[in-house]
Amino acid sequence: MSSFDVVVIGSGPGGYVAAIRCAQLGMKTAIIEKYSTLGGTCLNVGCIPSKALLASSHHYEELQHFADHGIEVSGDVKVNLEKMIARKQAVVDQTAGGVKFLMDKNKITVFEGVGSFENATTVAITKADGSVEKIEAKNTIIATGSKPSSLPFIKIDKERIITSTEALKLTEVPKHLVVIGGGVIGLELGQVYLRLGAQVSVVEFMDRIIPGMDGALSKELTKVLKKQGMKFYTSHKVQAVERAGDTVTVKAENAKGEIITLEGDYSLISVGRRPYTDGLNADKAGVKISDRGQVEVNDHLQTTASNIFAIGDVVRGVMLAHKAEEEGVIVAEYLAGQKPHIDYNLIPGVVYTWPEVAAVGKTEEQLKEAGVDFKSGSFPFKALGRARASSDIEGFVKILADAKTDEVLGIHMIGARAADLIAEAVTAMEFRASAEDISRMSHAHPTFAEAIKEAALDATGKRALHI
Template sequence: MNSFDVVVIGSGPGGYVSAIRCAQLGLNTAIIEKYSTLGGTCLNVGCIPSKALLASSHHVEEMGHFAEHGIEIGGDVKIDLQKMIDRKQTVVDQTSAGVKYLMDKNKITVFEGVGSFESATKVIVTKADGTTETLEAKNTIIATGSKPSSLPFITLDKERVITSTEALKLKEVPKHLVVIGGGVIGLELGQVYLRLGAQVSVVEFADRVIPGMDAALSKELTKVLKKQGMKFYTSHKVQSVVRAGDLVTVSAENKKGEIITLEGDYALVSVGRRPYTDGLNADKAGVKITERGQVEVNDHLQTTASNIYAIGDVVRGAMLAHKAEEEGVMVAEFLAGQKPHINYNLIPGVVYTWPEVAAVGQTEEQLKEKGIAYKAGSFPFRALGRARASSETDGLVKILADATTDEVLGIHMIGARAADLIAEAVVAMEFRASAEDISRMSHAHPTFAEAIKEAALAATDNRALHV
């Protein structure tokens, strides 16, 4: 029987990063992955492939603005969707191969098959051919991730009524894509096909899209996407999704009881994700699964079985790849006797539409709910020289700071390169910077990052310089 200090079940960003850190710390480590490629949802059917398609479709969108830059291109633009999909797959394959290289480099043993518990110290690997192998595990880390959720009355045929997985490999650009759910996944993939020529309608139960983020970001993103041609039906509850041949009919009811009917050739169901513990046999190891389907953990991410830990989408908290990575590292270091920590308030959230949306810390709505006195400062991208030079004037940066101490409590932004700019906000808040601290930092000119400095100035006695 193979014996290991640590067995990781699942090779997504949380799992493989945790395995690497365990190996770095001298622990004999194995990782189990049921699919033939490493990387989990993020690398294979999530973060990486969606960003590849967003990049390809962004080029199409940019071509529509070439003329204003004095660039003339003759003839009609031709879109080869299959070539885009093929390029996406090449990026996925390269990235997955990179994870395999890291496993080999760090001498991590990889087992292909489904990992399940026989007991708290024995993990069975069931291979595709039905054969099994038993691993002796001093410690186990559950990193099995999540799967797309649906609604009870929706039949996902994965042809016309699809999830994000199928949306990443369509054979044609939809004529009318109806997106059910106005969260990150729905908006990102909706924008991909909007750029490629599809009509896109988004149906959202909440009163605004990206409802978990600051309302100012939701308002600005909605305005920009409407300008691009996307249609929104917020405060609408989907009642039925019916397919008849190539036609999908989505019916939804608003708060007044009025029914709308949208007819499209595809319906993308993007109503969130659920923790994936199918086939894990957690009960055999004494691991408790909550009513929400999550693995129950304490502050050290330790399950109800003392030698078993869980990380990422399968436990409480935001379902983010980088959150899973941080948790994977924390567990590895805890097992090695160190005292790591994670400040969950400082894990940023990003929407990779264009303009990008990013945020860290508390929203204005959360501060109001908690009764925390705060001051706010915002600055529009249109007032930036770099933004005008780049024709990227949509967006803003908003900074929330404690009314008494001036400590930054939240930074929210929408605009070009927001996904990268948010790192400055995380660093500042990690070191408990005040709005004035940020306002006195020199920011290179002309850059998009100047919007952060100006928003900090606006939050500090309303003294932004360029508005």
């Protein structure tokens, strides 16, 4: 029986990063993946393929406005969805291949099969042909991720009633895509097909889309997406999703008890994700699973079995690839005797629609609920020279700071390149910057990042310079 210092179950961003860091720190490491490609949900059917389609559809949408820039395109501009999907897959394959390269480079042993516990130190690997191989693990890291959630009465047929996985490989542009769930996944994929010509309707149980983010971001994104043609039905509880041939009927009840009926040719179910521990046999290793299906861990991400750890979507906290990566590094360094730390308040959240939405720290609603005395500053993108030059004038940056100390408590933005700009916000908050600190930093002109400086000026009580 092969023996390893660390065995990682799951090769998503959390798992493969944990394996790399363990190997770099001198541990004999193995990783187990049940699929034939590495990278998990994020690389194969999540983050990477969705961004590839968002990029392709964005190019198509921009092409419609080239004339505004003095660029005349002759002939009809058409969407070749088959080629677009093929390009997406090529990006996925290349990225997954890159993970395999990193495994080889760091001398990490890769096992293909389903990993499950025989006991706290023995992991069984069930391969596609049914054969089983057992390995010994001094320490194990559970990184099995999550799967799409659904509603009990919805039968997902993966043809017309679909999850994000199927939405990434459609063979036709829907005529009417009914999206159930106004969160990140639903809005991103909804915008992809909206750009390509689909009618898109979003049904959301809460009173606003992206309900976990600052209310101002939700309001602005709703306004922008409505302008683009997306329709919203917030405060609506889905009652039924039924298919008859190529037609999917969605019935939902609003706050007044009224029933609406939407008919489309596809319905995307994007009501969140659930931790995935199926077949893990965690109980055999003494690992406790909570009522919510999460692996229970302490502050060191250690489970109820002292030599077994868990990270990423399968444990508490936000389900984000970069959160899983950070936790993977934390566990590896902890096993090496180091004293790593992670500030969960500084894990940024991003929605990759256009305009992009990004945030870190506390929302205005959270600060009010906690009774924190704060001040707010904001600056609109339309007042930036760089935004006008590229015709990306929608959105704003909003900074929340402590009313007494001026320490930044949260930064929220919607606009072009917000997904990249949020790193400045994370850096500032990691070093406990004040709004004045940010306002006194020199920002290159003309850039989108100037909006952060201007919002900081506004938050300090000084007036922003360009509005």
